[in-house]
Amino acid sequence: MTPPPLVVIAGTLAVLLGLATMLTWAERRLLGLWQDRYGPNRVGPGGLFQAVADGIKILFKQDWIPPFADRPVFVLAPAIGMMTVLLAFGVIPVTALWSIAGDLNVGLLFVFATMGLGVYSVVLAGWASNSKYALLGGMRAAAQMISYEVFMGLSTMGVVMTAGSFSLRDIVQAQAGLWFVIPQCLGCAVFLLAGIAETHRLPFDLPEGENELGAGFHTEYSGMKFGMFFLSEYAGIVLVSALVTTLYLGGWQGPVLPPALWFAAKTGALVCLFILLRAALPRPRYDQLMALGWKVLLPLSLLNIVATGAVLLLRAPG
């Protein structure tokens, strides 16, 4: 039985925002574990309430807008970031029945559309701050995110061709026999790399680049506006993990355990992979990042499309 839409929306929002908040703590604890130190462990059992303490602190900070900033755009930028990430979750099928927009026939494209609009958040933040570090961060973000969106879209085309649909539910159901991560391993790798660049996470966090640009695009932000950028970044990690789960790891499918639990476990493991990458890898130079994209990932994703098409044609009856 399908749950009522309001329950689905409220449930998804609550889980998502709670998860994004708790990830700020979980990331620091995991980084601490991998770097052989404690991380935040004082507030509550195991430091569990650190996120609450941070939230209270950040809400009581002065909400300062620099006098040289473009006020309306400066306020709009963090809101765009949060909004676009949350919108994308509207089409993610957590289980066969639990999805806000139901079975949208252009579901995957809708996700790409919201991600494309998400670029504005970073770019406008960089421009509206009217500060050179922020502007440099914003320009890096624009070039990086536009480029990696291309490979992100192309890398999923193999999945779309095999499943024969843009609907995320159909894509999950097409993986009943074999998860797409095996025939589409190339596409999966490109998608994961592009996903890291899209969420501008370490090691691809050059728009922030704190050792050279202050804090990049959000240098001038403080208080909860900064918190919005922070939270939308974590929500973005969850989004990309959920997408990889849906497109390549069989979504909610799995034996014995209930579907929602399978989805949560796969997504959670991918989120941990994101954090492990941050702990393990150094940041590349900006030109290295762009060269990797256009000279390696683009040919690989095109090759993936051609190979998938050839295999599908060979297997086609008649």
Place this chain on the structure above:
Amino acid sequence: MILNAPFLLFALVAVWATFMVVTRAVAIHALLYLVVALLALACIFDVLGAPFAAILEVIVYAGAIMVLFVFVVMMLNLGRPDRLRENTWITPRTWVGPGILAALLLAALADALAMAPPDGGPVVVIDTRQVGLALYGPYVLMVELASFLLLAGLVSAFRIGRHIRGEDAP
């Protein structure tokens, strides 16, 4: 009836946003209103039963082309003097030429609307498969011509971005 409530709402947003694009003096603000206008257009496409066209409108225009516009305007570093100069440009005299052209377009639109069936015809949902079949069926020549155009752009980008030996180290 094609003039239902969502259609009217999105159309109003589109017209209002387009008006704001023309009258803004700050380039980035104008571009942001243009993004709003494009999003409203995408919603209109969806209401008219073309979800695939709607989503492509958002991905291609709002998500990619407009970001590049914003990128270029960011690099120009326009300041207060430019804003003031922009204000002096928008005088009643500058409206005459575009006004006449827009009136011609409006007349053509009114003529087309007068010829359309009064109920606007039934709304048919056109899915991705139909769009693909149309592109590689009756419109294949157009697709090829568009790819010619893109090839020209690609070649010129390659020429401009070519690394000339001895000129600068990477």
